[in-house]
Every structure is written in C-alpha cells, then in structure tokens.
Amino acid sequence: MTNNPRSGDVAPHASFVVVANRLAVERITDDEGDLGWRTSPGGLVTALEPIMKAKEGAWVGWHGSPDEELEPFEHDGIEMIPVRLSEEEFAEFYEGMSNATLWPLYHDSVAFPEYHREWWDAYVSVNQRFAEAAAEVTEEGGTVWVQDYQLQLVPRMLREMRPDLKIGFFLHIPFPPQELFQQLPWRTEILKGLTGADIVGFQVPGGAANFLRLIRDRLGYETKRGEFVRDDGSRGRAAAYPISIDANAFQDLANHPDTVARAEQIREDLDAEIMFLGVDRLDYTKGLRQRIRAFGELFQSGQLDPEKAVFLQVATPSRERVDEYRRLRDDIELLVGRINGDMGQIGRSPINYLHSGYPRQEMAALYRAADVMVVTPLRDGMNLVAKEYVACRTSGDGALVLSEFAGAARELKQAWQVNPYDINGMKQRILDAASATPTEKRRRMRALRRQVFTHDINNWAESFLSDLGVEVESK
Numbered sequence: 001m002t003n004n005p006r007s008g009d010v011a012p013h014a015s016f017v018v019v020a021n022r023l024a025v026e027r028i029t030d031d032e033g034d035l036g037w038r039t040s041p042g043g044l045v046t047a048l049e050p051i052m053k054a055k056e057g058a059w060v061g062w063h064g065s066p067d068e069e070l071e072p073f074e075h076d077g078i079e080m081i082p083v084r085l086s087e088e089e090f091a092e093f094y095e096g097m098s099n100a101t102l103w104p105l106y107h108d109s110v111a112f113p114e115y116h117r118e119w120w121d122a123y124v125s126v127n128q129r130f131a132e133a134a135a136e137v138t139e140e141g142g143t144v145w146v147q148d149y150q151l152q153l154v155p156r157m158l159r160e161m162r163p164d165l166k167i168g169f170f171l172h173i174p175f176p177p178q179e180l181f182q183q184l185p186w187r188t189e190i191l192k193g194l195t196g197a198d199i200v201g202f203q204v205p206g207g208a209a210n211f212l213r214l215i216r217d218r219l220g221y222e223t224k225r226g227e228f229v230r231d232d233g234s235r236g237r238a239a240a241y242p243i244s245i246d247a248n249a250f251q252d253l254a255n256h257p258d259t260v261a262r263a264e265q266i267r268e269d270l271d272a273e274i275m276f277l278g279v280d281r282l283d284y285t286k287g288l289r290q291r292i293r294a295f296g297e298l299f300q301s302g303q304l305d306p307e308k309a310v311f312l313q314v315a316t317p318s319r320e321r322v323d324e325y326r327r328l329r330d331d332i333e334l335l336v337g338r339i340n341g342d343m344g345q346i347g348r349s350p351i352n353y354l355h356s357g358y359p360r361q362e363m364a365a366l367y368r369a370a371d372v373m374v375v376t377p378l379r380d381g382m383n384l385v386a387k388e389y390v391a392c393r394t395s396g397d398g399a400l401v402l403s404e405f406a407g408a409a410r411e412l413k414q415a416w417q418v419n420p421y422d423i424n425g426m427k428q429r430i431l432d433a434a435s436a437t438p439t440e441k442r443r444r445m446r447a448l449r450r451q452v453f454t455h456d457i458n459n460w461a462e463s464f465l466s467d468l469g470v471e472v473e474s475k
C-alpha cells in the first residue's frame with residue numbers, strides 16, 4: 001500500500017465506509033483566516049450521516065486541493081479520510097477520463113467523448129488508491145459503499161484485496177446502452193470493475209438492464225432476474241434505486257418566514273405576471289441551449305409577452321477548465337445577450353441569466369417564487385432540481401415542465417413532459433403548463449408531491465443498504 005498516506009498506522013476499525021470522489025466536507029476560511037471544514041450541502045451526506053454516526057462510519061474521498069497530503073480527521077462525528085491527488089492526476093483522472101470521456105459517453109454522447117490512454121492510466125491508479133484507502137480502514141466483514149462514475153474500478157479492486165467485505169456501488173448518472181458503451185476502449189475493465197460489487201445500483205431500471213446485457217455479452221456472465229454470476233461462481237445483483245431528496249427539509253426551508261419574504265422580494269424585483277425558472281449546473285447535458293432558444297422564440301413570436309413574462313435561468317459554474325464547458329458558457333451568454341438585445345427594453349430583460357451558485361435557502365425562495373419550473377435535460381441520471389421544486393410548492397400550486405430524458409420522468413409522471421430536442425413541442429408544452437387552470441395545476445402537483453414525499457432520500461438509502469444486508473434503523 002505504497003500510495004496511502006495512512007499506511008500501516010491504523011488498524012481497520014470502521015464498519016460502514018463510503019467512498020466517493022469528494023469528501024463530505026468543504027474547506028472554509030474563518031474570520032481569523034484559519035482553515036476549517038464544513039459539511040457539504042447535499043442529499044447524500046444528509047442521508048448517510050445518521051447511519052455513519054450510528055455505525056462508526058468513515059468517508060474516503062478527495063479533499064479538493066491538488067498536491068496536498070492530509071491526515072485523516074474527524075468532522076461532526078464522522079471520520080474523514082482524505083485521498084491525495086496530484087495536479088496531473090486531477091487533470092487526467094478527473095477532468096480527463098471522468099469528465100471528458102465517461103461523462104459525455106454515459107450521457108448519450110451529447111458531446112464527443114475523448115479517449116486518451118494516459119487518462120485511462122491515471123484512472124486506474126487513482127481508483128487503486130481509493131480502493132486501498134477503503135481496504136485499510138474497513139473492519140472485518142464491514143460494508144463499503146462506492147459512489148459514481150469516477151470510481152467504477154474500485155469494487156473489483158476492493159473485492160480482490162478484501163473478500164470479506166460487503167460492497168455496494170451506486171451510479172448517479174445514466175448507464176448507456178451497449179451500442180454506445182462499446183466504443184470505450186476499456187469497456188471490459190470497467191464492466192469487470194463494477195461486477196466486484198455485491199449490488200450495482202442504477203437510477204432507473206433501463207440502466208440496470210443495459211449493464212446486465214453488457215456483462216452477459218462481453219464478460220460471458222450468466223444473468224437471471226437481476227442477478228449475475230461471476231467467473232468464480234459468486235453472485236451479485238444489479239437493480240434500480242432512484243435517488244431522491246430530503247423532501248421534509250426542503251419543505252421546512254420553503255415555509256421558513258425568511259424564505260417566504262425572500263420569494264416575495266424576488267417577485268417584486270422581477271416585476272412580471274408570470275415567472276419561469278431554470279436551475280442547473282452549467283453542463284451541456286442539461287439542455288440549456290435548446291431551452292433558451294425555445295424561450296427566445298416564444299418571446300419573439302409574442303406567444304410570451306416580454307412585458308409580462310420573465311424567464312430566470314440560474315446556472316452554477318461547473319468544470320470550468322474543461323474545453324466543452326467553456327464553449328457552452330460562451331454560447332449561452334451569446335444566446336441570452338442576443339435575445340435580450342432584440343426583445344428587451346430599458347430596465348427590462350425577458351431572460352434573466354445568473355451564473356452563480358446560491359445557498360439552499362435562496363434556492364428554496366426561487367422555487368417558491370416560480371410559477372413554472374422548466375427542467376429540460378438532454379439526458380440526466382435523475383435530476384434533483386425537479387424534485388426540490390415539487391417539495392418547495394407547499395401551497396400545492398405551480399407547474400413542472402420536465403424532460404422525458406431525465407430519470408425523474410419515470411416517477412414524476414404528472415409533470416408536463418417534453419422531448420427537449422423537439423423545440424416546437426417544448427414551446428407548446430411550456431405554454432400548456434403556463435396556461436393550465438389552477439385546478440389542473442393543483443391536481444398534478446398533488447400527485448407529484450405524494451410521489452416525492454413517499455420516496456425521499458432516506459427511503460433510497462434504506463432500500464439500497466437493506467438489499468446489501470446492512471441493518472438500518474428506520475427513522
């Protein structure tokens with residue numbers, strides 16, 4: 001275990017270990033200029049926190065600064081195990097293989113995936129380092145839950161080092177059909193890597209089906225009703241576990257008096273009769289080009305009146321060193337500028353574009369303020385924004401326009417569903433949602449809320465872990 005900063009100094013002791021590309025904490029600098037950590041916002045951390053605390057949990061992940069080596073530390077009752085990445089590994093493993101090869105390939109190749117052998121080499125050695133770190137801390141017979149596309153080799157590596165462990169893997173993004181996946185020069189290695197897990201979890205049944213077909217055809221594994229048999233005769237399972245949000249926490253946040261006041265303020269500032277909202281990471285999978293074009297045409301044709309309607313698009317900066325993301329940002333800014341230049345008036349722009357991340361409470365205020373939420377990815381594993389909007393509509397109104405190509409579309413059937421490649425169809429559905437009667441909106445929202453509140457992030461974690469054979473206290 002040459003690469004691990006902990007080597008040899010700690011006996012395996014954790015019974016439940018999460019392995020993710022990033023640690024569950026972010027660096028902060030306090031008023032005195034001292035460095036500290038705060039828990040990252042996000043459903044995964046929130047859902048796993050109680051289990052980790054109850055079970056002597058550890059979280060293995062990168063801490064976010066290249067070339068820095070850190071000792072394990074405790075944060076809020078959970079042991080954090082930082083894995084080091086060099087600047088070069090960050091470029092090759094993370095920006096390269098993870099985000100310029102696997103990310104586009106797994107999202108229907110909506111951008112061209114690049115294949116570079118040195119990126120692959122970095123991917124293998126970084127996965128090995130994560131696997132070693134997990135192997136070192138997990139106690140005999142313990143459980144390791146590996147997260148996402150950056151770490152697909154970890155399950156097999158870990159299984160080889162520690163056959164006594166229970167290993168789960170969950171893929172947060174889509175798993176592509178065979179026709180696309182087989183482009184990957186390292187397809188066999190990835191499939192082998194994943195089958196090291198006892199349970200390989202996907203967002204939707206289609207992902208599990210794609211995976212099972214591939215391991216049957218490529219690895220020659222026998223598969224039956226979600227089960228697969230490895231070369232050595234041992235068995236694993238592949239199934240769908242649709243991820244969700246902490247619906248009650250969002251609801252409470254949306255009902256907080258400060259949020260209510262902030263939502264009113266947003267509406268006042270926008271000064272429009274109807275507000276449409278988009279909230280996404282600035283990513284080419286999210287369908288921003290098509291969505292903005294659709295709104296541009298609706299304003300241009302007068303189907304939406306720029307004096308009465310406003311479209312607010314919030315885009316979180318993302319992966320800004322990857323070329324494709326830079327191009328996307330330029331394109332979006334050009335498109336928005338052109339539409340506002342053509343259609344705007346002094347002090348009034350039909351499209352309000354904000355390139356920034358916001359605290360959770362501001363997000364809840366935005367959701368509360370918006371009459372119509374427009375979520376139109378070209379492909380998305382799940383899409384939590386759609387579920388967050390629903391959870392924040394505490395008065396039971398509002399309308400959700402949702403792409404058929406988001407995993408969430410399988411659950412959120414009462415949304416106004418669209419094909420984001422069909423700009424005319426999307427324009428029509430946006431208008432349909434906006435002009436539906438209050439009764440129709442409420443009827444649909446009631447069903448959506450029922451779905452989101454009965455399938456929250458705790459249900460997700462519990463169903464995965466109980467299938468893995470981990471006892472989870474029901475809350």
Ligand code: ADQ
Nearest residue numbers: 172243280281314315316356357358380381382383384385
């Ligand atoms: P993402 O691609 O990041 O996640 P999504 O599921 O929509 O997509 O989650 C985005 C999260 O970021 C949401 O919680 C949202 O509130 C937050 N967010 C977005 N814009 C923000 C902003 N400007 N400021 C602050 N917060 C913002 C990947 C997959 C998804 C899958 C999730 C979880 O691509 O398909 O649903 O993981 O598995």
